[in-house]
Amino acid sequence: MNTIETLVSGHVCAIHTEVGATIAAGDAVMMIESMKMEIPLESDHAGVVKAILVQAGDAVAEGQAVIELE
Template sequence: MARVIKAHITGNVWKIEVKVGDRVEEGTVVAILESMKMEMPVEAEDEGTVKAILVEEGKPVKEGEAIVELD
């Protein structure tokens, strides 16, 4: 069953830290968002394999928007 990791703040995607096929554990940083000149890591809340990257570096995201899909 696919699960998604969501942005916890509104900001810009500064860096994607994973790629499709990577295995992640709970707490793995999957992306870093920039908001108000601060870098905010987005961590996996569960373990799984990265199925899809749903955002691009440098693009804005809204709070609650899906960033990464896990298998």
């Protein structure tokens, strides 16, 4: 199982996937707001979304796992 982790700390402003979705490496799966900028979070791995560990509006830390892939 792989996870997608944040590269910056900030707040989740949008989630662009759902549990059960198939994603490819490089797909933008989430938008993180950090220092008044919106930064897309891209998947490093291809797979099927098993779990989304955060919700829109949640604060996230750099390196935090936010999505689990099968």
